[in-house]
Amino acid sequence: MSTASTTQGVRGEERENFTREESRRLRERSRILLASLLAPLRVRLVITAIIVVVSTAAQVAGPTLIAYGIDNALPALVKRNDWLPTIVIVVLYLVTGIVGAVLMAQYTVLFARVSQSVLFDLRKRLFLHTQRLSLEFHESYTSGRIISRQTSDLDSIRELFDSGINQLVQGLLYMIFTAIALVSLDAPSGLVLGVALIPLFVLTRWFQVRSAKLFRATRVTSARVIVHFVETMTGMRAVQAFRKEKRNEKEYGGYVEDYRAANSKVFQLFGTFDPALVMIGNATLAAVVLFGGFRVVGGSMEIGALLAVALYAKRFFDPAEELAVFYNGYQSASAALEKISGVLEEEPSVPDPVRPTDLWHARGSIDFDDVEFAYNSDAVVLPEFDLHVPSGQTIALVGSTGAGKSTLAKLIARFYDPTRGSIRLDGVDLRDLHPKDLRRAIVMVTQEAYLFSGTVADNIALGKPDATRDEIERASRAVGAHEFIMALPDGYDTDVNKRGGRVSAGQRQLLSFARAFIADPAVLILDEATASLDIPSERLVQEALQTLLADRTALIIAHRLSTVAIADRVLVMEYGRVVEDGSPDDLISGTGRFAQLHAAWRDSLV
Known part of the structure; x- marks a missing residue:
């Protein structure tokens, strides 16, 4: 059923x-x-x-x-x-x-x-x-x-x-x-x-x-x-x-x-x-x-x-x-x-494979082959979608609301399976990949940085349960979270309270970045992950992202085009299709959709 x-x-x-x-x-x-x-x-x-x-x-x-x-x-x-x-x-x-x-x-x-x-x-x-x-x-x-x-x-x-x-x-x-x-x-x-x-x-x-x-x-x-x-x-x-x-x-x-x-x-x-x-x-x-x-x-x-x-x-x-x-x-x-x-x-709509394929050390290459997807048999969100992402490349996904950016991210993280076609990581269909290898290789950071009851250190270590305190602090320093953590009443041992009530939205996001950094995935997906940060925090995170995204495949979904600047490649999506594909500089210098979005964003800063 x-x-x-x-x-x-x-x-x-x-x-x-x-x-x-x-x-x-x-x-x-x-x-x-x-x-x-x-x-x-x-x-x-x-x-x-x-x-x-x-x-x-x-x-x-x-x-x-x-x-x-x-x-x-x-x-x-x-x-x-x-x-x-x-x-x-x-x-x-x-x-x-x-x-x-x-x-x-x-x-x-x-x-x-x-x-x-x-x-x-x-x-x-x-x-x-x-x-x-x-x-x-x-x-x-x-x-x-x-x-x-x-x-x-x-x-x-x-x-x-x-x-x-x-x-x-x-x-x-x-x-x-x-x-x-x-x-x-x-x-x-x-x-x-x-x-x-x-x-x-x-x-x-x-x-x-x-x-x-x-x-x-x-x-x-x-x-x-x-x-x-x-x-x-x-x-x-x-x-x-x-x-x-x-x-x-x-x-x-x-x-x-x-x-x-x-x-x-x-x-x-x-x-x-x-x-x-x-x-x-x-x-x-x-x-x-x-x-x-x-x-x-x-x-x-x-x-x-x-x-x-x-x-x-x-x-x-x-x-x-x-x-x-x-x-x-x-x-x-x-x-x-x-x-x-x-x-x-109820049965999971994303079932575990019967004979899983192991992938101990993923490189991060992603391929979409003739992928079609629709939620609950509704209108098709991604029609006949093809995409190749080489390992180590940072891609920015931009486009209007409902263009299919978050859907693409959910498919890569295998929160959903495509209605047709296949998505492969290093040549292995995600539906055949061992769940542990999949979760170790692909990590998604969303706009809602959820914190569980427990200490700050416990929440960061969610990305690596056996992490030492040194590893936790090193991850926090890498994303610029160490200073505000040390300013908390008990530092890393501070109880964050229900849903992170003791820290601000921006601080919660920094903790989620530290959690992703310590997990060290081959593929990192940032779905509007900087949306709740103020300008100073965003600049701090921009610097941290350089470290966070190094030597790994990354997909960044962002409406703030300042985040897009660090990408190697920009995909502009409309109605589930890629309408523009190129480097940020090439697209900005053109006359297409991304150039218009960039111009509007630049004018909003004046």
């Missing part, structure tokens, strides 16, 4: 309504995922199942022992002064109670371990798989929805495992063993219980059908609330800069209202289900007692048996409400598992 189609499938899961075939496919996918999570835990599950069966049987034995004590042990005590049956019954009652309690405690602990193992595996799978997915997925799947998968959706599944499944297993076993004990004690009373199962089934089925849609709606509306919140918080600068607070208040209020309305419908559903369930249980108990009372009077039933049957009839319906609560959590967790399984079903 292609990434485009699966991404559409994942997006579709945010809808509230599904066709029958879509619902069946989602359920099947969720079952396969759950089975794969439980497969390594088979032995634990078997042991846990044995314990809960024995524990439930011990708990259900109580009323039967009471019936035997009333109908047999007490008459023996009264008529023959025989204490043995009474003592045996009391001891058995105490033993079954203790065994049931101890085993239930053990079951709770064992199942908690199973649930934690499943959740740990699922959380790890989701993180690793999301990280492995291609850039195309992350550009189309919002960060808020990804966070929702890792937070609220996993929390729903955790709640189901922590309490819901306990309720289901114990409740079902309790109802089954109770029914068996009741029928064993008095088969006619079992018929009364059997008749009561008809309205219970109808009520439960009615609840299931309606709750499935309602609980999915709560997951959808909850995800929308989270997505809007995350996007607002991460884009707070833009929110405040464009005075979007009032609009956000209205939009967020609408999402919260939708979430409240969805939950309100769920509460209304339970408001009908719970009283109906209690009514069925009370009516069944009344019928059993009335039917049994006439039989006791008639002599065909013992009073102890009637008491036990009444207790069983009462207890049979006790777990039913817990099962409804379980179904609440189940629907929520099921919808969450469907969404998580949708993410896990």
